[in-house]
Amino acid sequence: MKRLIEQLLKFGVVGVLAFLIDYGLMVLLTECFSVDYLLSATISFTVSVVFNYVASMRYVFRHREGLSRRREFVIFVVLSVIGLLLNDLFMWLGTDVASIDYRITKIAVTVLVAVYNFVTRKVFLDAGNEGPLEQEIAQREEKNYRSKRRPRS
Numbered sequence: 001m002k003r004l005i006e007q008l009l010k011f012g013v014v015g016v017l018a019f020l021i022d023y024g025l026m027v028l029l030t031e032c033f034s035v036d037y038l039l040s041a042t043i044s045f046t047v048s049v050v051f052n053y054v055a056s057m058r059y060v061f062r063h064r065e066g067l068s069r070r071r072e073f074v075i076f077v078v079l080s081v082i083g084l085l086l087n088d089l090f091m092w093l094g095t096d097v098a099s100i101d102y103r104i105t106k107i108a109v110t111v112l113v114a115v116y117n118f119v120t121r122k123v124f125l126d127a128g129n130e131g132p133l134e135q136e137i138a139q140r141e142e143k144n145y146r147s148k149r150r151p152r153s
Contacts, residue, residue, distance in 0.1 A: 007060055007126075008118070014055040015114050022048035023106055030102070037102040041091050042084065049080045052117075062127035066143075072125060079120045083113050 022044045029040035053076050057063065063072070087109055094105030122128070 007122075010060045011056070011118055014052060014060055015117075017055065018048040018052040019110050021051055022110070023103075026106060027103065037095060038088060038091060041102075041106065042088060045084050045087050049077075049084075053077075053080075056121065057125070061121060061125050064125065064127040067125075075124050076121070079117070079124065082120075083117055086116060087113050 025044035025047055026037070026040045029035040029043060030037050035043070053073065057072065057076070063069075090109040090112060091102065091105055094100045094109065095102045098105075
């Protein structure tokens with residue numbers, strides 16, 4: 001339980017920094033460069049995802065042994081694309097359908113997407129409390145998987 005609380009706090013810090021990047025860039029693009037709010041929200045979300053990947057996998061979640069960094073990144077990106085779709089859907093619903101200012105909508109949307117992000121990254125990417133035995137099994141499975149994928153000469 002202590003590890004989960006610590007992890008949630010670290011996720012919160014990384015999330016606040018990612019939010020500042022996301023929100024600040026969205027407002028900058030929309031207000032200063034007249035970019036449509038949905039396009040600027042998409043661009044800013046994408047930039048914040050790159051930051052979030054680096055920070056989350058370094059400071060929040062533990063790397064799963066046997067999971068290559070490439071596969072880890074692909075999973076992170078897939079989860080983030082789903083998060084982006086949720087982000088844009090809720091931005092559109094809040095702004096165009098409910099007529100709420102896009103800056104207010106973004107704050108509420110960020111909370112919703114943050115919950116989705118934590119849960120899915122915890123489930124799919126975090127080694128969690130894997131002990132040495134679980135890590136060894138995962139390494140063997142990954143090694144076995146790789147050997148089956150190699151072309152035979």
